[in-house]
Amino acid sequence: MTLAAPASYPSFPHRHLIGIEGLSRAEIVALLDLSEEAAKLGRQIDKKRDDLRGRTLINLFFEASTRTQSSFELAGKRLGADVMNMSVGTSSVQKGETLIDTAVTLNAMRPDLLVVRHYAAGAVELLSQKVDCSVINAGDGSHEHPTQALLDALTIRRHKGRIEGLIVAICGDILHSRVARSNILLLNALGARVRVVAPSTLLAAGIERLGVEVYTSMREGLADADIVMMLRLQRERMTSSLIPSQREYFHFFGLDYEKLARAKPDALIMHPGPMNRGVEIDSNVADDARSVIREQVEMGVAVRIAVLQALARHLPNR
Amino acid sequence: MLDHDQRPLSRPIALVNARLIEPSSGFDHHGGVLIRDGLIADLGPHVEAGAIGDAEFVDCGGHVLTPGLVDMMVFAGEPGHEHRETLATASRAAAAGGVTTLVCMPNTDPVIDDVALVDFILRRARDTALVHVHPMAAMTKGLLGEEMTEIGLLSEAGAIAFANGKTSLANANVMRNVLAYAKDFGALIVHHLEDPSLAKDGVMNEGEVATRLGLRGIPAAAETIMLERDIRLVELTGGRYHAGQISSRASLDVIRAAKLMGLPVTCGVSINHLTLNENDIGPYRTFFKMRQPLRPEDDRRAMVEGVASGDIDVIVSAHDPRGAEGKRRPFAEAADGAVGLETWLGAALRLYHNGEVDLTQLLRTLTVNPASLLGLRSGRLAEGAPADLVLIDLDRPWVVEPERLRSKSKNTPFDGARLQGRALVTIVAGRPVYNYADGPGS
Numbered sequence: 144m145t146l147a148a149p150a151s152y153p154s155f156p157h158r159h160l161i162g163i164e165g166l167s168r169a170e171i172v173a174l175l176d177l178s179e180e181a182a183k184l185g186r187q188i189d190k191k192r193d194d195l196r197g198r199t200l201i202n203l204f205f206e207a208s209t210r211t212q213s214s215f216e217l218a219g220k221r222l223g224a225d226v227m228n229m230s231v232g233t234s235s236v237q238k239g240e241t242l243i244d245t246a247v248t249l250n251a252m253r254p255d256l257l258v259v260r261h262y263a264a265g266a267v268e269l270l271s272q273k274v275d276c277s278v279i280n281a282g283d284g285s286h287e288h289p290t291q292a293l294l295d296a297l298t299i300r301r302h303k304g305r306i307e308g309l310i311v312a313i314c315g316d317i318l319h320s321r322v323a324r325s326n327i328l329l330l331n332a333l334g335a336r337v338r339v340v341a342p343s344t345l346l347a348a349g350i351e352r353l354g355v356e357v358y359t360s361m362r363e364g365l366a367d368a369d370i371v372m373m374l375r376l377q378r379e380r381m382t383s384s385l386i387p388s389q390r391e392y393f394h395f396f397g398l399d400y401e402k403l404a405r406a407k408p409d410a411l412i413m414h415p416g417p418m419n420r421g422v423e424i425d426s427n428v429a430d431d432a433r434s435v436i437r438e439q440v441e442m443g444v445a446v447r448i449a450v451l452q453a454l455a456r457h458l459p460n461r
Numbered sequence: 462m463l464d465h466d467q468r469p470l471s472r473p474i475a476l477v478n479a480r481l482i483e484p485s486s487g488f489d490h491h492g493g494v495l496i497r498d499g500l501i502a503d504l505g506p507h508v509e510a511g512a513i514g515d516a517e518f519v520d521c522g523g524h525v526l527t528p529g530l531v532d533m534m535v536f537a538g539e540p541g542h543e544h545r546e547t548l549a550t551a552s553r554a555a556a557a558g559g560v561t562t563l564v565c566m567p568n569t570d571p572v573i574d575d576v577a578l579v580d581f582i583l584r585r586a587r588d589t590a591l592v593h594v595h596p597m598a599a600m601t602k603g604l605l606g607e608e609m610t611e612i613g614l615l616s617e618a619g620a621i622a623f624a625n626g627k628t629s630l631a632n633a634n635v636m637r638n639v640l641a642y643a644k645d646f647g648a649l650i651v652h653h654l655e656d657p658s659l660a661k662d663g664v665m666n667e668g669e670v671a672t673r674l675g676l677r678g679i680p681a682a683a684e685t686i687m688l689e690r691d692i693r694l695v696e697l698t699g700g701r702y703h704a705g706q707i708s709s710r711a712s713l714d715v716i717r718a719a720k721l722m723g724l725p726v727t728c729g730v731s732i733n734h735l736t737l738n739e740n741d742i743g744p745y746r747t748f749f750k751m752r753q754p755l756r757p758e759d760d761r762r763a764m765v766e767g768v769a770s771g772d773i774d775v776i777v778s779a780h781d782p783r784g785a786e787g788k789r790r791p792f793a794e795a796a797d798g799a800v801g802l803e804t805w806l807g808a809a810l811r812l813y814h815n816g817e818v819d820l821t822q823l824l825r826t827l828t829v830n831p832a833s834l835l836g837l838r839s840g841r842l843a844e845g846a847p848a849d850l851v852l853i854d855l856d857r858p859w860v861v862e863p864e865r866l867r868s869k870s871k872n873t874p875f876d877g878a879r880l881q882g883r884a885l886v887t888i889v890a891g892r893p894v895y896n897y898a899d900g901p902g903s
Contacts, residue, residue, distance in 0.1 A: 241786070265744070
């Protein structure tokens with residue numbers, strides 16, 4: 144099995160991947176097509192390519208992450224890059240170094256690609272203005288998480304054959320979720336009907352202006368849905384008077400078989416992970432045959448390989 | 462502070478061939494002003510070249526001569542943050558912006574909550590500043606919102622009003638006592654409006670723009686709720702109350718209602734909220750991060766309407782210098798505030814050039830209204846008034862270049878803005894402190 148040669152890659156004219164916002168429909172489709180190829184690579188015995196041979200990729204994480212960081216690490220290594228992981232949360236920041244100072248320091252090490260997660264919205268974009276390499280947003284505050292949206296779309300497309308016209312219900316903590324924002328942008332760009340379902344305290348102001356239908360009831364929000372996408376509920380939300388208790392949240396917004404019955408019989412169950420079983424999703428539902436949660440992780444590696452390949456074409460001396 | 466009484470007698474100056482605008486009366490005629498011993502000695506059509514024997518003549522070229530601007534809200538860095546701004550640098554920016562009196566806010570380090578600090582500001586200003594400087598003192602010790610400051614002694618020392626910096630006094634009982642006690646001294650209470658529990662960790666106006674950017678929002682109600690509470694306390698106490706800055710249509714409605722009730726309530730608006738809106742934040746531009754936050758366009762329009770109708774009494778620059786260390790950060794972590802002294806007049810003239818506010822009304826909000834609220838004799842063109850004047854070319858186009866601003870900090874949201882109209886000459890207590898013809902700034 145072979146991959147298409149770089150010269151025939153569809154057009155991707157960006158130096159950085161900061162968000163889904165700013166990507167055209169054609170660019171998104173191109174990345175998904177490229178990811179499809181990368182997914183095949185992941186199932187081969189020889190998973191190595193040399194697109195990034197000699198290149199240095201730094202994973203710069205200001206916020207703890209297991210799966211996104213390891214997914215980017217694996218993607219970089221499969222493409223032949225030297226990968227370095229840096230968790231900044233506990234070192235420089237505590238010593239008072241600003242983000243820009245950290246960026247300038249790292250830039251001096253001449254990486255080719257910088258994968259950044261930061262707890263502040265806009266931080267990755269700010270950093271991208273201060274470095275010479277390509278920057279990929281691995282999640283910035285409550286703003287965007289573009290590779291998550293791409294991997295979700297890839298997973299959906301592989302099962303449903305399309306995105307356009309599907310009813311996608313995104314359920315849970317919309318207010319704090321970068322996954323929700325990137326997914327809303329991407330799914331709308333590809334013509335899906337997007338719903339958000341959450342208690343009013345977990346909906347962001349003006350969310351309806353982003354082109355979604357807003358529901359505060361799972362029964363109504365899941366009606367005839369093709370895709371049920373659950374979001375992680377961060378436990379600290381329960382102590383800030385946004386919801387009264389875990390028990391009440393699960394009763395009204397946790398995905399169980401009764402609520403799932405409102406969706407189409409072949410609806411896909413998705414979750415960006417890590418899951419709180421028994422908080423936002425019933426344990427059996429999470430393991431149901433319709434659940435594609437594990438496949439999302441696999442597609443995560445594929446999407447990140449594709450993104451690295453697409454950006455590698457714009458690296459200097461190529 | 463330049464005190465005209467202490468200046469040696471000098472040759473009188475006659476400013477002739479000017480368009481005199483007296484904001485409070487609306488007088489708008491060709492004429493001149495004669496300055497003697499730091500005061501306006503005479504004014505009118507008869508003050509013209511050759512009419513006054515020993516005077517030095519300045520030909521105003523037909524431009525507008527009006528009282529110097531009075532800025533009730535300047536966050537100077539001194540004491541404590543001299544790397545951002547000193548009284549000297551703020552006053553140079555003020556002079557270049559046509560401002561002859563600035564009021565510095567008490568949230569310095571240490572906080573201006575003690576007679577000795579009021580005295581310090583007045584002395585530093587006297588020794589280093591080009592324009593009149595009056596300190597506003599804290600209304601609670603350390604701005605902590607718990608214990609009232611020595612409002613009487615501070616007033617006697619020269620505190621011109623009392624404020625709680627950039628925080629709202631959340632404790633209604635303390636606020637009630639402050640208003641009631643200040644009333645006995647005729648002291649003005651200037652309040653920042655933002656319910657701290659509602660504003661919480663918000664960093665910009667709540668709504669679609671914040672949601673798209675993934676930033677925590679502050680609902681406009683955080684301002685209105687605090688204002689409504691304050692109005693009830695004014696009703697209870699009769700204290701003189703000034704809402705430092707309002708920024709929403711809802712707050713304007715509350716002010717109108719309070720004025721109809723005859724309460725001693727006035728309000729201000731910052732030049733930023735009159736000329737910018739939340740969309741200007743764009744891709745996380747931290748120079749547009751301020752408290753209160755920039756609002757949607759409809760609220761901006763309401764602010765303009767409020768100035769035009771006179772319901773908003775005062776425009777302030779809300780000058781708040783911030784260094785790169787505070788602004789070159791992710792938006793949520795960046796410092797609030799924008800410099801404004803030097804761009805204030807030019808930005809305000811946008812409202813006049815757009816036909817939204819007539820010139821006399823606009824000048825009132827910049828001169829006589831704040832002067833009256835603060836009990837100052839400036840802000841008027843009248844015999845015996847201080848010769849604090851500005852000569853304005855209403856039409857002179859210029860581009861804001863941050864590196865040319867006299868302020869030590871360059872955090873202007875008007876970076877690259879094309880403004881129409883600027884101060885040509887600024888005169889404080891009869892002495893020219895700025896002349897545009899001398900060339901660009903520092």
